[in-house]
Amino acid sequence: MDIFIAIVIAQTPLSLWNCEKDVNSLYKIKTMKTADIRLKLHQLIDTLEDKKAVAIFTLFENEMNVEMKRKSLIEAERNNYLSGKGKNYSWSEIKDMALHKEKRHGL
Numbered sequence: 001m002d003i004f005i006a007i008v009i010a011q012t013p014l015s016l017w018n019c020e021k022d023v024n025s026l027y028k029i030k031t032m033k034t035a036d037i038r039l040k041l042h043q044l045i046d047t048l049e050d051k052k053a054v055a056i057f058t059l060f061e062n063e064m065n066v067e068m069k070r071k072s073l074i075e076a077e078r079n080n081y082l083s084g085k086g087k088n089y090s091w092s093e094i095k096d097m098a099l100h101k102e103k104r105h106g107l
Helices: 002-011 023-030 034-046 050-083 091-099 101-106
Strands: none
Touching: 091 101
């Protein structure tokens, strides 16, 4: 999580964070606990102008869509498994396919 926070800080204009333009302010943000950062972000979002809210949403929209697609794929695979659709392999079958290329036709 620290890497992501550092990237957001590096790419966010200082005026958005309401910080002074000095190294100490950046250091304070960087060393904050995640819970404190989330709280400050919630406060910021609650008081944002519409244009800035749209800009921030646009930054994270793609990430949210990818996460939703990933969850739906996992749920579909789980439902197929629970309903017995598709092919399931035992541990011995998987081990055998890993050791012998000619038996990997099932994948």
